[in-house]
Amino acid sequence: MxxxxxxxxxxxxxxxxxxxxxxxxxxxxxxxxxxxxxxxxxxxxQLNLSIDFTGGSEFVVPTQVTQTTVDDYREVVQDSTVPDLGEIKVNTVGDNQVRVQVRALTAEEINDVTALLAAKAGVPTEQVTNNLIGASWxxxxxxxxxxxxxxxxxxxxxxxxxxxxxxxxxxxxxxxxxxxxxxxxxxxxxxxxxxxxxxxxxxxxxxxxxxxxxxxxxxxxxxxxxxxxxxxxxxxxxxxxxxxxxxxxxxxxxxxxxxxxxxxxxxxxxxxxxxxxxxxxxxxxxxxxxxxxxxxxxxxxxxxxxxxxxxxxxxxxxxIERGAKRTKRAADEPAETVEEAAATVSGVSSEPVLSASGTPVDPVRLGTVRGVDLPRSQPQRSTRAARKKDAR
Missing domain, CATH: 1.20.1640.10 (Multidrug efflux transporter AcrB transmembrane domain)
Structure with missing residues (x-):
């Protein structure tokens, strides 16, 4: 194309x-x-605001990062006895740390989660750091x-x-x-x-x-x-x-x-x-x-x-709208025949025109008298010749 x-x-x-x-x-x-x-x-x-807006607890665990690290640590926190953790955000930091973010926890709940994360990573609990993110941030x-x-x-x-x-x-x-x-x-x-x-x-x-x-x-x-x-x-x-x-x-x-x-x-x-x-x-x-x-x-x-x-x-x-309406109206009107147009121009109607004595008058002749040149579809015979032919 x-x-x-x-x-x-x-x-x-x-x-x-x-x-x-x-x-x-x-x-x-x-x-x-x-x-x-x-x-x-x-x-x-409402919006599901993260702990960056509402505040919460953050844990950083030293561990070797693999393809399943994020899912594994999320499951560990989900299976804990801590209720209503909200959205658990887990992401890796480099290739040797994982970060877990949950709602703001009490001191006892922080200890429980820390112990679970340390056990999963196989490190002492002292190596698992936690921070409290305030709502003011x-x-x-x-x-x-x-x-x-x-x-x-x-x-x-x-x-x-x-x-x-x-x-x-x-x-x-x-x-x-x-x-x-x-x-x-x-x-x-x-x-x-x-x-x-x-x-x-x-x-x-x-x-x-x-x-x-x-x-x-x-x-x-x-x-x-x-x-x-x-x-x-x-x-x-x-x-x-x-x-x-x-x-x-x-x-x-x-x-x-x-x-x-x-x-x-x-x-x-x-x-x-x-x-x-x-x-x-x-x-x-x-x-x-x-x-x-x-x-x-x-x-x-x-x-x-x-x-x-x-x-x-x-x-x-x-x-523009008035011009468009006029154009449409003109296009919708039926076209006039040549004879009707000629009669309109000369002021002669399509009906036979009679002279003062009652004799029909040729419209073309009348148009010529009035100074209008009308088209002739065929040669016109004179009125006298027509009367002679009729007399025969």
């Missing part, structure tokens, strides 16, 4: 297109349902993360305004970013994946990716809508063409970005079972897909709707 017949070329030229702007309400409804589910889960199930991480989020949003708004010279683009982009954050956090709440500092880093990372995709869409919309009032199309039509023109690019970019992230997520969930790869992978995977969706289906329609409320663009749209 040649490039001119390819999907990307046909989308770019407008030969085929999907009405993103016209179907915006459908996307708003879908997004509203998704956001409602995510917010409900965040409100009732998690509060500091949360505070710094929120500050970073607010600063990022403010800088993004200023950057988009400075680049496009349009605050409505900034508003649409920020709404799309908020959508991506809520969806990503909601998925963590629904699946009850541990929300760790790595997750927070991943969520801040997806904001940049989502913003990049949105800026690409907005840049094409700006190109297509430059001097829009001088064009024979509405702002919405030009913007919809722009979204279709970058559609293939957005899909390809998303797929290329998601594939390695999916590999990280698979490794973290099914191979390692825990650790930063699992926490970071899910945030990136969900956030990148949500970012591509929001750029095409939310940010662009929101921006178009805000712009089309401007008086100048609203008046331009009405002019």
């Amino acid at each position: 040649s490039k001119r017949n390819g999907l990307a070329h046909r989308l770019y030229t407008g030969e085929i297109s999907y009405d993103f702007i016209g179907n915006a309400k459908r996307f708003y409804i879908v997004s509203a349902v998704i956001l409602a589910i995510c917010l409900a889960s965040l409100g009732f199930r 998690g509060q500091q991480i949360t505070q710094q993360g929120l500050i970073a989020l607010v600063v990022f949003m403010a800088l993004v708004s200023l950057m988009i305004w400075a680049y496009f010279r349009n605050w409505k683009m900034s508003a649409a982009a920020i709404l799309a970013l908020v959508h991506d954050l809520i969806v990503t956090a909601g998925i963590y709440s629904i699946l009850q994946f541990a929300f760790t500092p790595a997750t927070l880093i991943g969520m801040l990372t997806i904001l940049g990716y989502s913003l990049y995709d949105t800026v690409v869409v907005f840049d094409k919309i700006r190109d297509n809508t430059r001097d829009i009032t001088q064009q024979n199309r509405t702002f919405a039509a030009a913007a919809n063409l722009a979204v279709n023109q970058v559609l293939v690019r957005s899909i390809n970019t998303t797929i290329i970005g998601v594939l390695p992230v999916a590999a990280l997520l698979f490794t973290g969930v099914f191979v390692l079972g825990t650790g930063p790869l699992k926490d970071l992978g899910l945030a990136l995977f969900v956030g990148m897909i949500a970012g591509a969706y929001s750029s095409l289906f939310l940010a662009a329609p929101l921006y178009v709707q805000m712009r089309e409320r401007e008086p100048e663009l609203a008046a331009h749209r009405r002019r």
Whole structure:
């Protein structure tokens, strides 16, 4: 298939297109349902915060790391008599240490877990170190993360305004970013994946990716809508063409970005079972897909709707719509015959025209008298010759 017949070329030229702007309400409804589910889960199930946020106990055991080390030590802690350990995080440190993290334990519970871990590793209990992680550390991480989020949003708004010279683009982009954050956090709440500092880093990372995709869409919309009032199309039509023109690019970019992230997520969930790869992978995977969706289906329609409320663009749209209605009405009217058209031009009806004495008058002759040159389908005979023939 040649490039001119390819999907990307046909989308770019407008030969085929999907009405993103016209179907915006459908996307708003879908997004509203998704956001409602995510917010409900965040409100009732809440996030499964790791001990980095809630506080807990950490044990470091010296042992030779093998492929089954993580699973073996997790089973040891799970089989202990200590109740309600919550999520047990086990990961290796280098090739000669394993780290176990559980909820905050009492002194007696710490001794029991230490003894089990030392017995598994075959080392004295003195070589198993334990630390208590306070909740204040998690509060500091949360505070710094929120500050970073607010600063990022403010800088993004200023950057988009400075680049496009349009605050409505900034508003649409920020709404799309908020959508991506809520969806990503909601998925963590629904699946009850541990929300760790790595997750927070991943969520801040997806904001940049989502913003990049949105800026690409907005840049094409700006190109297509430059001097829009001088064009024979509405702002919405030009913007919809722009979204279709970058559609293939957005899909390809998303797929290329998601594939390695999916590999990280698979490794973290099914191979390692825990650790930063699992926490970071899910945030990136969900956030990148949500970012591509929001750029095409939310940010662009929101921006178009805000712009089309401007008086100048609203008046331009009405002019285009009136012209389209006139064209359609003219195309729907049946075509007149040559004789009817000629009669209309000359002011002569299709009915026979009578003279003052009641004798029929030739319409073509009458048209000639009135100064209208009517087409003749065949040579015309004079009225006198016709009367002579009839007399015979």
